[in-house]
Amino acid sequence: MSEALSSLAATLSLPLGELEALVRAVAAAPPPRDDAATLALFGGALSDDHRRLLTHAIDTARAAIEPTPWTRDRVVGLRDELRRRNLSAFWVPRADEHQGEYVPAGAERLRYSTGFTGSAGAAVFLLSRAAVFVDGRYTLQAKQQVDAGTFEIQSLTDNPPIDWLKSLLSGKTDGIVPKDFRLGLDPWLHSQNEVKSIEKELGKLGAQVVLVETNPLDASWAQQPPTPVAPVFPHPTELAGKNPDLKRHELGDELLTAKVDAALITLPDSIAWLLNIRGGDVPHTPLPLSFAVLHADGTVDLFVDPRKLTEPTRQWLGAEVRLHRREALLGLLGDLGRSQLRVQIEGASCPAILARTLEKAGATLVEGKDPCQLPKARKNATELEGIRAAHRRDGAALTRFLCWLDQNVLARASSGKPIMEIEASDRLEAFRAESPLLRDLSFDSISGAGAHGAIVHYRATPESDAAILPGTLYLIDSGAQYPDGTTDVTRTVAIGTPTAEMADRFTRVLKGHIAVARAIFAHKTSGGQLDALARLALWEVGLDYEHGTGHGVGAYLAVHEGPQNMSRRAVTAPLEAGMILSNEPGYYKTDGYGIRIENLVTVKKAEIAGGEKEMLAFETLTLAPIDRQLIDVTLLRADERAWVDEYHAWVNTTLAPLVDSVTRVWLAGVTAPL
């Protein structure tokens, strides 16, 4: 094997070490659905033998970096590092340098150091104690995953790390002397605002914050996966709807107007949007991890691993995008500072080290929102066309799945070999994967049978995998990434005959969904003002749900994006034409069942004859039948009933040509007027 690799290295004129490193870095990215683009990163024309060899090598490397179970020596190793560096404590956040929802394998520091696998949390290690911080959804999971002898478990919301540290420091805790207390932070992993606030709070108590030069956990993590290398590829203008030159120059002009010389962009989905590129460094979101500096003249300095870029992608980026290795970032920021430039950063997401490097070198920091966020959120007409196409494709797959489920679930249950949660979501994925355009799921599917449906962020595992049985509800929340759009849809279906209570609850959730879908609202209305519409029918009978009604969604980008949102928190970002949100009210009966009805919607101008003011409305994008068996028609008003019938007629007309004949017949039935 190693001999074969040596021969391949020679063929590719690549030092063996570099080839091996590239194999490992490629293996650190999520496995691609189509590996041709990945293999192209190795350059040259590869023989079939070479392809097989590389594929095998990558698979082997991937297996080698699969997370292994937590062991206590990881904590011992970290504490040794802390002692060597004279640190009293070290804070391990879930975030990577880009504050994203998905992080690459090598940035799974929280998981590595604690064993906790949730998508949000933190840990703080002292020399003789440690705590893991998780929110309400993860309390149970953390208790199962985390070693009680090593960690106490704290509430991320009620007693977050900073409060926990403050009480340790202000209480007379054994062995803790505030003035000798040195808390280590990795300034790549905490934002500028966060570090400022931690420094302020601990400073009050006389303790010290140390921004470490290298991460002590990484130093003790022998098998830490390298930063991932997945191909960066152009996102064509025919899908993006706007040339990246134009985007860069328009935003550059905005900087000019704001008397700012440059903006530092640290959020990879902003960079992907700005340059019309996509990648594959993290699961479920097609983005290349990178940093960028946008200058007021419309040019960009892009900091990205050059191994991710093939020649066509370099061509696509063009001469106005100057390429640098990620390692050159601090140097360039230093140059900007020494030139006394005014540089815009978003304090809430910019790693502290970048802000401080700029400041120390002499730059004037200008606090401002990431300049890409709003234009990225406002989808243009071309993007919306693509997104509608993606929803038709995705709706056809989901509808075929719902038909398959309906036609098999009861027979399978009575045969004693019921359909299981994982089988169901695999089947749905298989339907989606029949399209050559499927690039990825947009998140891990939530396939919840019965009581599992009441766990809002449930993920079926081989241990939890449950049967889908008569007399229950089944909830499936899933989505996909296609080159033309990102989907996210939830359907809840009755398995057999639902109870009257289930139908009552489902219909109330549906009434909320319809109230949002049909709303017409004034300009400058924020999602927070509309959230209550989704809850009224539940509130009326003393029910509610504990999550937001909607989140923003990207265009072949992150399934969660801002600034738009629809929730009880005070969200002030006004809804604007082209924004995409989910509309997903729900109801959850603990240990009973879960209900959620989720469609994506886009904001559009409402055309109103005789109106005095321009109004906005939602256009529903998602296409899939809503389970009629669960609708209590007596609870619907005439206008609500008409909405269901119109929606179903549209679903039927649109999807009928796209599904097989069995599904087509089934679809006509389940979308018939109420």
Add this chain to the structure above:
Amino acid sequence: MSEALSSLAATLSLPLGELEALVRAVAAAPPPRDDAATLALFGGALSDDHRRLLTHAIDTARAAIEPTPWTRDRVVGLRDELRRRNLSAFWVPRADEHQGEYVPAGAERLRYSTGFTGSAGAAVFLLSRAAVFVDGRYTLQAKQQVDAGTFEIQSLTDNPPIDWLKSLLSGKTDGIVPKDFRLGLDPWLHSQNEVKSIEKELGKLGAQVVLVETNPLDASWAQQPPTPVAPVFPHPTELAGKNPDLKRHELGDELLTAKVDAALITLPDSIAWLLNIRGGDVPHTPLPLSFAVLHADGTVDLFVDPRKLTEPTRQWLGAEVRLHRREALLGLLGDLGRSQLRVQIEGASCPAILARTLEKAGATLVEGKDPCQLPKARKNATELEGIRAAHRRDGAALTRFLCWLDQNVLARASSGKPIMEIEASDRLEAFRAESPLLRDLSFDSISGAGAHGAIVHYRATPESDAAILPGTLYLIDSGAQYPDGTTDVTRTVAIGTPTAEMADRFTRVLKGHIAVARAIFAHKTSGGQLDALARLALWEVGLDYEHGTGHGVGAYLAVHEGPQNMSRRAVTAPLEAGMILSNEPGYYKTDGYGIRIENLVTVKKAEIAGGEKEMLAFETLTLAPIDRQLIDVTLLRADERAWVDEYHAWVNTTLAPLVDSVTRVWLAGVTAPL
């Protein structure tokens, strides 16, 4: 006269100078409806002659301090003062020391210095230019009232004083050198937060903020009315529902728990609530201007003009309320500081001078909401009983007015002597004044005929007074202060036959009103989340209104109080049981007509059988018929129609025993089911 006063002074054993000062101070308060309590401030048993003499003297003094028209020499006088003090500019806010909506005559500095009489605004005077800042509702009025040769008019919202000053300082404006620029602020009139922010902004530009020891405008205002003296009287526990001892000790305990030694209270309605006292220093809100320090031991230092206090009131306040002259406030704050106490202030309302005096003397400032605000907002059962009684009384008066209007308006119009706006509101006041319990109106009535109804804050003047004519709408927004409650109600009535458009708009406003009135909502819901309910039926056809849907209301206190609110602004204060809000959606057609339907509502627990979570709902308090002629029944859903019928049945049943027989017959007709 002066001789007679001298003799009275002798009788009262009062130096003549003090008597004269007291007469002037009493005259500086709004005229009381019943002057017995006021005359009692002069002490002793007064003969009828003495009463007449005093009343005459007060009337004369009142006439002498009536505002006189603005003249340019006021600005000249101010500028002379500025030059003497080496100030480049001086900022005149609308607020007084208590940041209230109504200010006493001597604090009408904005009006005195600019001629502008609106209820919000500011002015900034430089040596060679000056600007008046007003919001959208006052643009026209400011143009009419303010001398264009002296002032430029700027938007308070788009270009507020601080932005205007910054652009003067950063642009190369003639004669302005930032480093020599000294902006004067009266630290009694600007809050701690405001001064901090002005200092920060101007500091960035190198300019200086000077907190003046005495107000330069006052120095040049020869006839400035003195601070008012109106009697302070007990608000009995049978109306307040809670003994003031208990209030003081409960809040003191809260301070203790929060490890705070004392809280500085600068909002007079908070002090009035805390001590169960009322007063008459400003129009329409029965509060005594005062400052207070609440200590963690439940005692209070109250800073109030002792001339306002009669012996029964002193008794009522008791030994745990230590009385001081207002002049002693800074001294006591200094003492608190020198004792190294932790003192809570509300930075948004606390005059900067008080915060700084504390800080300079060594106090630790603890930022926190005024501790009275929330308990004051949550009315107790006794207060709510009183408020319901006040609404019955007030509803009967309003209903008699509406009957009188209905039965006379067309005949008067065809007789050529139409009912005028001022006549109408005077008539309504007269109906209210038939109750011996009327203490004041709760604000200046808005009596708007036809197009005047579209001016949201219209106030009829002899110049604007318009006839109420057939084919128009008439809008009357008014309220009253009774010892047991504060009311605020708006009705819009058709004069003759309304157009179909009027009925359509009115019915949509009504649908919004009903949606709020009927809402059931979860705990922690804020008014901002419900505001959209009031707008949906208007939004549907491209209409909206540009004001909030609801404001908080006090219990025989301010007609505008916080923290509760219902508006498009992000208001995060959750609605809680006992809070009172207005429910007042509207629609305004400029130069056409105005529609507003306003009832007060209180938040209560919703009793829902079988609900999982405790819910809240509104109980409507206001009683008065809603004009059926303006309701387009075809636009109402069955549940909305039922709400109107139930509301009207309740109005009829409740008010019929309280009105004259003519009104009773009329009321039965106008409240018949739709």
